[in-house]
Amino acid sequence: MSKSGPAGGGTVIPQTEFPHLPHAVLDRRRLLAGSAALLPLVNLSCSTTPPSQMPLVFTPAERAVLDAFAERIIPADEAGPGAAASGVARYIERSLAEWNQADIPSLRNGLQKLDAAARAQHGQGFANLPAAQQDELMLAMEDGGLAGFGDAQPVFNRLHRLVLEGMFSDPYYGGNANYAGWDLIGYPGAVLGSTEEMQQMGGRLPMLHTSAYGAEHDGDDDGATHDGH
């Protein structure tokens, strides 16, 4: 975390001052025309390494299992795009590389175990199985019932959690591409202020499609597919 302040035992008050921020408004065109609600909250030059430069952590084979797993958690269907089209696995790899390195060995092992179970039961890798057989294996994994996969349940729970993070986090982190996750649940977008209209009950609010990090960092730029290897 970046911190500012006196280097010594001084009496300096932090000098960061904010202009009074007008409330966000619901009209996306007005937002795009320059409302302060779209201004990045964060000075990106002060933040950590941009996610796009993060190294990836899984082999292509492991990544294929992860992609397939994530897509069965949140499938593409009539309700909207699924995990694959939303960059969920990209989020997971970046998050693991940047923030959760300690999780990598158990998750890598878990993806390999799931793939091995698929080959043992069906003679094919997990990623190539029909959805129904993937679901059966994942149900067994969730219940802790895959032979030779002792930590199946905690690995399932961790991956499930990471899939949700990837689908519903700020697109800045590589998932939620095109705001597919926020559109699904009706979360309008990150703002720096709200109006009474934005807390009105009775129907869905208009989607704002705003990232806390500004339009150029909202994940729209590099499309929906995951990074290559």
Next chain:
Amino acid sequence: MAIELPETDVVVVGLGAAGGVAVLPLTRAGLKVIGLEAGTWMNPAADYRADEIHNNVRALVTTGTKVAREVPTFRNTPDQVARQLPRHPMMNAVGGTSIHYHAQSWRLNPWDFRVRSATLERYGASYLPEGSTVEDWPLGYDDLEPYYDHIEYEVGVSGKAGNLRGVIDPQGNVFEGPRQREYPMPPLRSCDYLDHMMEAGRAIGFHPYRGPAAINSQAYEGRPGCALHGWCDRGGCHIRAKSSTDVTTIPKAQATGNLTVTDNANVRRIVTDNSGKAIGVTYLRGGEEYFQPARAVMLGTYTYENIRLLLLSRSARHANGLGNNRGQLGRHYFGHWDAQAGAGASALFPFDLNIWYGAIAQGVMVDDWADDNFDHAGLGFIGGASLHTYTEKHPIGAAAMGLYGRAPRRWGSAWKQFIRENAGRWTSAYIQTNTFPYANTWADLDPNVNDPFGDPVLRITSGPKQNEPKAAAHAADKMQQWFRAGGAIETTGQGGNGPALSTHAHGGTRMGLDPGTSVVDAFGFVHDVPNLGVLGGSVMGTAGARNPTQTLQALAWRSAEHLAAEWNVRTA
């Protein structure tokens, strides 16, 4: 050898919610104060973000190098080996946890100060919780009222009085103690969902009101009103509308010219002389060890470190730690019985609530089932809990909702359809329970786990309770009734199993008149060390059905004012 610094009048250890308040009356009284803070100034532009990953998943506001080194261990019973928990609930920074807290800012109910005698009077001795060590506080609500008022005006609290000099106003909390004047600011803006719940609560005979918040509802003392952007929980305020001490009392104290803030200072020991009096503290900063002499020491770190630092500061006159000559240090510790204890309720509505934005403190409260606001005859418990329904919902948390039996499992197309419909239609309620100290719950030094300097971390032993889960479950039932009155189609509620580490840690240096059952006196000074004050929740002997911060701030102000007024006696 430690580098010896020039003597100061008062050294305040920790510039958080409590120490950050105490510096103001001290410096206004003309005393020279050095504030030693383990963290440093936050940088709002870089540190505070409208981002659930940053605030809630990675907890990048709720952090600090010192707390990370000294996470307490926890066990339920003395036969167990205590395990170190993954993270500390608090943070290090100028302003401390007042930066990222929800800023619900309360006065305790008058009953909270005299639970024992009030229970004996109304119900008899059989109603006192078994195994409890609860005592009346050495002061009452009326004694603290002027200091609550100081905090509301000097820190900045928004709210609506429910009892103005005895005149009851149902727009406020009709159960609160009498206050001398109205809040300096009206409550935070309401919203459609909260108006709806207010109406639903009144329809079933409850007394709902808009809760108080240490957040500006309008411009106040040069800071703007809250923008209600929905990132208050575990986040700092990007416009300084939240009245954390780093933007309120600490800058005011600096403006007197009498406060020096020394950041990145890791206090290791409170030093006493041969007479047993405190003469200063030692701290590490930038690889050097310093000794800061002072005429008086005010210990204002979090409850856990207050207890630990006193236990570690042994000397010939204080062989078992400062304030521990009667074996009371660490006793009467307890974590608040709230969401961290597993108490709570939730509801699913058949319409979109649109409570994404707002703030946790933008809420409606009910006190009808808290404190002694209802007849407990035959219920099998005393006390109760406040009910709080609120706004500020984040997308990952919303999607990770419970299924209410309406989806086959938590993944797949059926689940996706379920959250598509319902992620914006559910909410949870905050149940905060009156909590008491017990003989089976205390804090001491862990015999097995040290910090990197070789000092033991604190060990929490917290045994089973009977009263609190019953009181919380009773309140959770009432919350479900309220949700149903508001049109909820599904509800859940539970009383909980007890807290591990807590952001509402109370006691351990309990305030009292009897040195045989307490650590500090009625003004917060260690019984046998008259120039050593203790600030924070560690002095509180009971927890109310509400957040403790404003009470510990009022107590800190009172201790500081007392030290200045009795300077010659206290420092003789």
